[in-house]
Amino acid sequence: MSNTPATTGYSSGLLDDPKADPQYIQFKCLPPGGPLNRWSHEVTRGHDYPGAQAMLYGAGVPNEEMMKNAPHVGIATVWWEGNPVCNRPTHLLEFGKIVKRAVEKQKMLGWQYNAVGVSDAITMGNEGMRYSLQSRDIIADSIETVTCAQHHDANIAIPGCDKNMPGVVMAAARHNRPFIMIYGGAIQKGYSELLERDVNVSTCYEASGAMTYGKLHAKTNPGIEGRTPSDVMSDIEHHSCPGAGACGGMYTANTMATALEAMGLTLPGSSSYPALSPEKSRECERAAEVIKVTMEKDIRPRDLLTKESFENALVLTMILGGSTNGVLHFLAMANTAEVPLALEDVDRVSNKTPFLADLAPSGKYLMEDLYKVGGTPSVLKMLIAAGLINGDIPTVTGRTLAENVADWPSLSPGQKIIRPLSDPIKETGHLRVLRGNFAPEGAVAKITGKEGLSFTGKARVFNKEHELDEALSKGAIPRDENLVLVVRYEGPRGGPGMPEQLRASAAIMGAGLKNIALVTDGRYSGASHGFIVGHVTPEAARGGPIALVKDGDTIVIDAIKNRIDMTNVSDEELQERRKLWKAPPPRAKRGVLAKYARLVGDASHGAVTDQWESDF
Numbered sequence: 001m002s003n004t005p006a007t008t009g010y011s012s013g014l015l016d017d018p019k020a021d022p023q024y025i026q027f028k029c030l031p032p033g034g035p036l037n038r039w040s041h042e043v044t045r046g047h048d049y050p051g052a053q054a055m056l057y058g059a060g061v062p063n064e065e066m067m068k069n070a071p072h073v074g075i076a077t078v079w080w081e082g083n084p085v086c087n088r089p090t091h092l093l094e095f096g097k098i099v100k101r102a103v104e105k106q107k108m109l110g111w112q113y114n115a116v117g118v119s120d121a122i123t124m125g126n127e128g129m130r131y132s133l134q135s136r137d138i139i140a141d142s143i144e145t146v147t148c149a150q151h152h153d154a155n156i157a158i159p160g161c162d163k164n165m166p167g168v169v170m171a172a173a174r175h176n177r178p179f180i181m182i183y184g185g186a187i188q189k190g191y192s193e194l195l196e197r198d199v200n201v202s203t204c205y206e207a208s209g210a211m212t213y214g215k216l217h218a219k220t221n222p223g224i225e226g227r228t229p230s231d232v233m234s235d236i237e238h239h240s241c242p243g244a245g246a247c248g249g250m251y252t253a254n255t256m257a258t259a260l261e262a263m264g265l266t267l268p269g270s271s272s273y274p275a276l277s278p279e280k281s282r283e284c285e286r287a288a289e290v291i292k293v294t295m296e297k298d299i300r301p302r303d304l305l306t307k308e309s310f311e312n313a314l315v316l317t318m319i320l321g322g323s324t325n326g327v328l329h330f331l332a333m334a335n336t337a338e339v340p341l342a343l344e345d346v347d348r349v350s351n352k353t354p355f356l357a358d359l360a361p362s363g364k365y366l367m368e369d370l371y372k373v374g375g376t377p378s379v380l381k382m383l384i385a386a387g388l389i390n391g392d393i394p395t396v397t398g399r400t401l402a403e404n405v406a407d408w409p410s411l412s413p414g415q416k417i418i419r420p421l422s423d424p425i426k427e428t429g430h431l432r433v434l435r436g437n438f439a440p441e442g443a444v445a446k447i448t449g450k451e452g453l454s455f456t457g458k459a460r461v462f463n464k465e466h467e468l469d470e471a472l473s474k475g476a477i478p479r480d481e482n483l484v485l486v487v488r489y490e491g492p493r494g495g496p497g498m499p500e501q502l503r504a505s506a507a508i509m510g511a512g513l514k515n516i517a518l519v520t521d522g523r524y525s526g527a528s529h530g531f532i533v534g535h536v537t538p539e540a541a542r543g544g545p546i547a548l549v550k551d552g553d554t555i556v557i558d559a560i561k562n563r564i565d566m567t568n569v570s571d572e573e574l575q576e577r578r579k580l581w582k583a584p585p586p587r588a589k590r591g592v593l594a595k596y597a598r599l600v601g602d603a604s605h606g607a608v609t610d611q612w613e614s615d616f
């Protein structure tokens with residue numbers, strides 16, 4: 001299936017094309033259809049590399065038979081101790097150990113290693129969030145590095161959070177060797193006794209806004225009278241994250257997991273199995289069998305990362321009400337795989353796809369609830385039957401997507417999570433690509449229809465997210481006039497790092513400030529909802545119009561016409577303002593953020609650091 005020449009291979013899958021960049025080192029490898037150790041045989045055949053073989057024996061290769069014939073499977077767990085939920089020690093690390101044991105049962109060599117990560121919940125609203133998006137590229141770099149340097153014949157990646165998933169897929173597109181992703185799974189619900197309702201990590205941020213504006217109170221049941229808002233906040237903080245797993249709503253982690261399942265990159269059910277379910281452990285065991293199938297059939301990531309599979313991802317994201325971050329990550333993955341995907345494709349799919357799911361953040365239910373009524377495979381089965389999802393695409397199992405879900409049960413009768421196609425929440429997608437004199441190269445809005453389809457307000461400008469956070473914490477945003485809060489210099493270059501702004505968006509929702517729209521050249525958490533527009537391009541640091549807006553300018557956001565404009569500012573006035581504008585000095589002058597700011601492209605092309613030249 002792959003485009004790899006019959007007698008040659010490359011250290012990176014980017015070089016499967018003989019015309020690819022010659023800076024990569026070309027290696028000999030076995031032709032497709034032969035033994036499965038296509039890349040590792042370079043260092044294990046004969047005695048060409050005795051030092052390498054000595055090291056491998058020292059690392060645990062048991063005998064010469066395994067040395068010469070066993071394929072090497074890298075098992076990349078995106079794990080570390082600092083994130084107690086998405087990537088906790090008893091969770092992804094243990095999954096990697098299960099996979100390793102299963103790989104060894106298949107008479108293959110499993111090599112487990114870790115990639116770095118960032119906890120968005122811990123870094124949200126502080127300087128640490130600037131390191132979040134750039135971790136996606138570090139994860140891709142690290143897995144590509146280990147896979148290619150160590151001559152692994154396949155890769156099984158186990159991410160548990162949102163940047164981690166596109167990171168492992170971008171790595172797969174680069175090394176282009178047989179690959180499976182295992183999603184770490186979603187967290188179970190939390191419950192607040194003082195609020196008497198289910199809670200999750202997003203509740204913490206919304207409750208903070210509610211407390212600031214005097215709207216956070218305990219239920220008045222016997223035994224809890226007199227509890228202060230601070231008591232309620234403590235109760236929420238103690239109970240929002242009751243165990244392992246990614247945030248439970250249709251936030252970015254579950255957006256990416258469901259989308260990648262629709263693309264055929266995971267086993268069926270991977271995106272909706274809860275983190276601590278027996279099914280998730282069995283998935284880890286089965287992955288070893290399936291990676292062997294992908295090796296035998298020579299199924300490569302670039303066989304699966306196609307325009308058709310990205311269309312599936314976009315459709316499912318619209319159906320489920322997924323995160324704006326999904327757009328950024330789809331563009332980045334497509335860029336890495338050299339698939340022509342653009343904002344126009346997002347817009348086209350959104351215009352033809354209904355929004356059906358009553359899932360958080362805008363809805364009532366969590367991934368745990370969707371799992372109980374059939375999970376992602378049951379949703380895909382329904383959408384394939386309706387002709388909205390392409391069931392003919394190939395998958396890691398060696399079967400088509402339709403074949404993968406054929407024996408899966410249909411959605412449970414009477415379930416309330418996925419609306420029928422005849423009765424959508426919104427007839428078109430909630431993710432809208434806006435353009436206009438405010439964002440001539442595009443912006444991405446999350447408009448579910450619950451907050452209306454248009455908004456007009458006076459601009460109030462903040463040059464950094466913390467300025468808006470401070471205003472909200474003081475209760476300084478009024479309720480009596482329509483305002484468009486503009487947060488700028490938070491784009492990929494200007495942030496640097498394009499930080500998420502859940503703290504502000506959630507505080508606005510918690511406070512009930514329905515007179516507010518929020519616009520930024522940064523991005524939002526998947527838990528954000530309300531009238532929000534992000535990814536404004538060109539960003540302020542590159543001199544985009546968002547850098548020229550002033551307090552009091554009238555901004556009109558129209559999710560029907562897909563426009564965002566400063567309506568009281570003429571082209572001539574913008575030109576005069578541009579003459580006076582000076583680019584601010586870079587915030588990071590050394591280190592990883594400075595390097596990222598120098599390399600990163602714009603949000604409308606995925607904010608990638610290794611841009612596909614034919615796109616630019």
